[in-house]
Amino acid sequence: MKESQRIAPRILVPTDFSTASERAFFCALALAVARQARLTMLHTGRESLEAIPWDQFPGIRETLTQWQRLPADAPRTAVAETLNVGVAKMGMRDSDPRRGIAEYLRRHPADLLVMATAGRRGLARRLLGPSVAETVCHVTRTHSLMLPKRGPELIDPATGRGCLKRVLYKVAPLRDPRADLTFIGRWLPPLSDGDLQVALLQTEDADDSATYALPQIPGLQWERERGEGEGSAAIIAAAQATGAELVVLPTRLRSRNTEEILRALRLPLLVIPAF
Numbered sequence: 001m002k003e004s005q006r007i008a009p010r011i012l013v014p015t016d017f018s019t020a021s022e023r024a025f026f027c028a029l030a031l032a033v034a035r036q037a038r039l040t041m042l043h044t045g046r047e048s049l050e051a052i053p054w055d056q057f058p059g060i061r062e063t064l065t066q067w068q069r070l071p072a073d074a075p076r077t078a079v080a081e082t083l084n085v086g087v088a089k090m091g092m093r094d095s096d097p098r099r100g101i102a103e104y105l106r107r108h109p110a111d112l113l114v115m116a117t118a119g120r121r122g123l124a125r126r127l128l129g130p131s132v133a134e135t136v137c138h139v140t141r142t143h144s145l146m147l148p149k150r151g152p153e154l155i156d157p158a159t160g161r162g163c164l165k166r167v168l169y170k171v172a173p174l175r176d177p178r179a180d181l182t183f184i185g186r187w188l189p190p191l192s193d194g195d196l197q198v199a200l201l202q203t204e205d206a207d208d209s210a211t212y213a214l215p216q217i218p219g220l221q222w223e224r225e226r227g228e229g230e231g232s233a234a235i236i237a238a239a240q241a242t243g244a245e246l247v248v249l250p251t252r253l254r255s256r257n258t259e260e261i262l263r264a265l266r267l268p269l270l271v272i273p274a275f
Contacts, residue, residue, distance in 0.1 A: 008086060009037040012110040012142075014044065014101050014132075017056050020116035020149045023157070025058065027147065027191070028114040030155045030162065033069060034190030038086035040110070044100030049091040060087055067160030098135045105140045112187060113144045117262065134259055143183065144271045146258075151266050152245050154191045164191040167198040168225070168244035170235050172251075172274075178212050180250055180272050185217040188246070188270075192219065199225040199242050203234045232260040239265055250274060 013028035015021040025041070032039040043052050060079060064070040070078050079085050094100030117133035133146045153163050167188060171177055189196055196219060214222045227238045239247055246268045251257055258271055
């Protein structure tokens with residue numbers, strides 16, 4: 001297939017111009033460069049589209065120049081022409097960011113949603129409810145990478161280099177994991193420094209009779225991990241035992257596992273929905 005006929009992956013990163021959403025932006029931009037993807041930055045709020053303060057956020061060309069992916073004098077067109085990355089900045093006038101992001105995804109599906117999350121717990125959760133990221137993850141069918149505010153860095157914002165080393169993937173019962181493993185192999189290596197270990201967690205609720213081949217991907221090593229118990233508790237224990245820096249969770253829509261794991265671990269969580 002010719003490059004002009006290639007269907008570019010689509011990444012959506014919502015932003016409220018906070019420090020937390022900057023971390024999500026750096027992660028999404030690094031993935032967009034590695035995957036030669038189309039990156040859409042989305043802001044939802046009450047202000048008019050003309051009043052969205054994009055100048056308060058890191059510039060794409062400036063960031064790529066700092067990462068030494070573009071020369072300092074690169075024109076605006078260099079992002080697309082040199083790196084083959086498409087960029088769009090969009091706005092949705094909606095006082096509820098949950099509704100605005102979900103509606104945008106309904107109209108413009110994405111291959112990956114990258115969002116910062118508050119990961120609320122205790123009184124804050126009872127008063128304010130789930131975070132925007134948790135809610136959007138549960139009402140859409142989008143693969144979602146949720147980044148807690150105080151979680152580990154996946155991308156060094158100064159250099160654009162990946163920091164991820166260890167990942168935990170929960171093998172779901174009665175589910176063929178091969179599509180999930182392919183997704184992991186495509187999207188997570190760019191977040192590492194070339195030495196990524198992915199532990200496949202098999203718990204008591206998984207089918208031991210299932211057999212599948214593991215994708216061979218340069219720089220990625222698969223490991224098998226046996227865990228005891230079921231549900232969120234087993235995943236949390238395994239993540240702590242293996243030193244995971246990111247958890248991959250196959251889940252059905254409206255599953256509470258994502259909320260429990262985010263609150264307990266404060267780790268980035270990649271949610272792969274069941275269809």
